[in-house]
Every structure is written in C-alpha cells, then in structure tokens.
Amino acid sequence: MPRVNRYGFPVTALGPGRRLAVWFQGCALACRGCLARDTWDPGGGAEITVAELTRVWADALRDGADGLTVSGGEPLAQPDGLRDFLAAVAELRDDLAPAADLLVYTGYEPSEISDGTALAHADAVITGRYDVTRPTRLIWRGSANQVLTPRTPLGRDRYGPYLDHEPDRAPMQVAVDDRDVWFAGVPRRGDLNRLRRELAARGITFKEVSWRG
Numbered sequence: 001m002p003r004v005n006r007y008g009f010p011v012t013a014l015g016p017g018r019r020l021a022v023w024f025q026g027c028a029l030a031c032r033g034c035l036a037r038d039t040w041d042p043g044g045g046a047e048i049t050v051a052e053l054t055r056v057w058a059d060a061l062r063d064g065a066d067g068l069t070v071s072g073g074e075p076l077a078q079p080d081g082l083r084d085f086l087a088a089v090a091e092l093r094d095d096l097a098p099a100a101d102l103l104v105y106t107g108y109e110p111s112e113i114s115d116g117t118a119l120a121h122a123d124a125v126i127t128g129r130y131d132v133t134r135p136t137r138l139i140w141r142g143s144a145n146q147v148l149t150p151r152t153p154l155g156r157d158r159y160g161p162y163l164d165h166e167p168d169r170a171p172m173q174v175a176v177d178d179r180d181v182w183f184a185g186v187p188r189r190g191d192l193n194r195l196r197r198e199l200a201a202r203g204i205t206f207k208e209v210s211w212r213g
C-alpha cells in the first residue's frame with residue numbers, strides 16, 4: 001500500500017496542463033538543499049490503498065485531467081506501490097482519456113535504476129538528485145543535472161517541446177488546506193526565501209518550512 005505525503009488536483013506547475021499530483025512519502029537520498037524535507041520520513045504521511053488512489057485519479061480524469069505527476073519523496077523507494085499504482089492508472093487512462101500522460105520524478109540516475117518495472121507505464125521521467133550547486137532555468141527541473149526523458153510516443157509528443165524550455169518564471173502554485181500552506185512546482189534558487197521575506201514584510205511568518213531541517 002503506497003504511503004503518500006499528499007495529493008492534489010488540479011496542479012499546473014509539475015508537467016503540462018491540469019494534473020493530478022501525488023507526492024510519495026519517504027526519501028533517503030537527503031539532497032543538500034532539498035525543498036521537501038517533510039517527505040523524507042518513511043513513516044510520515046499516510047498509507048492509502050492503490051484502489052483509493054486510483055479513484056482519485058478517476059475523479060481527476062472525469063474533471064478533465066491532462067495527466068498524472070508522481071513526485072516525492074522518492075517514488076522508487078516504494079517500488080511495489082508505485083508499480084501497482086501506475087499500472088492501475090494506466091489501465092483507467094487507456095479507457096477514459098488516452099491522451100492523459102504519466103510523469104514520474106525520481107532522484108535516482110538512470111544507471112541506478114536496476115529494475116525499471118515500477119516505471120513501466122511512465123510516459124516520461126525526470127531523473128537525478130537535486131544539486132543545489134547547479135541552478136537551472138529549465139522548466140520542471142530543480143537543478144541542471146536533472147534530465148527529462150520521454151519514454152513513449154505520448155511522452156515524446158507531450159514533453160518533446162519542453163526538453164530545453166526555459167520559461168521567464170518557474171511555474172509555482174500555492175494551496176491552503178486545514179493544516180498547511182503548500183507549494184507545488186519546482187522553484188528556482190532563492191524563490192522561496194524571497195517569498196518568505198515578502199510575506200514577513202507583510203507580517204506573515206511561517207512556523208515551520210519544508211525547505212529547512
């Protein structure tokens with residue numbers, strides 16, 4: 001059963017169009033400067049069955065989702081849950097919305113992924129650790145070493161135009177739930193500290209932030 005940090009729809013800052021985003025819980029890679037330290041604890045977040053998560057995907061497809069993004073945390077730290085979830089969402093996608101694509105983020109390099117079974121249904125992957133010393137303007141990537149790789153005809157169609165795309169600003173979204181203010185997207189270096197300073201100047205301060213230990 002996958003353990004997830006959260007999920008949300010529609011997310012527009014982690015892949016093309018309006019997407020269901022699912023953040024898996026747990027990451028042992030400990031990249032320096034990671035912005036999502038709240039996803040590190042493998043016992044954090046909450047377990048959810050593949051069936052429940054697939055129902056969320058079905059609802060998103062009915063609401064016109066263009067795709068699914070699985071991020072983290074480290075999705076490949078839960079290979080069985082990831083494999084089963086992607087297989088279920090791919091089957092449903094094929095029935096309901098064949099043009100909805102599946103994108104997976106992983107901190108592992110392709111050479112470190114010995115068994116790609118868990119990624120079998122991914123149309124595109126973004127691979128590699130976050131390297132705080134290598135800032136980038138490339139869309140959806142946090143550092144210049146991270147590589148966006150389409151894996152299927154749909155992935156090539158959907159992501160081909162974005163391989164070298166550098167937007168003026170990194171797409172970001174802010175959402176509020178009953179517990180947290182949370183951000184979706186891959187900010188550029190300094191964006192979150194700038195936001196914190198801007199809010200502080202208006203009298204709003206964060207008690208805890210996920211980008212500091």
Ligand code: SF4
Nearest residue numbers: 027030031034073107
């Ligand atoms: S940047 Fe990604 S891979 Fe690196 S520690 Fe954070 S969640 Fe893990």
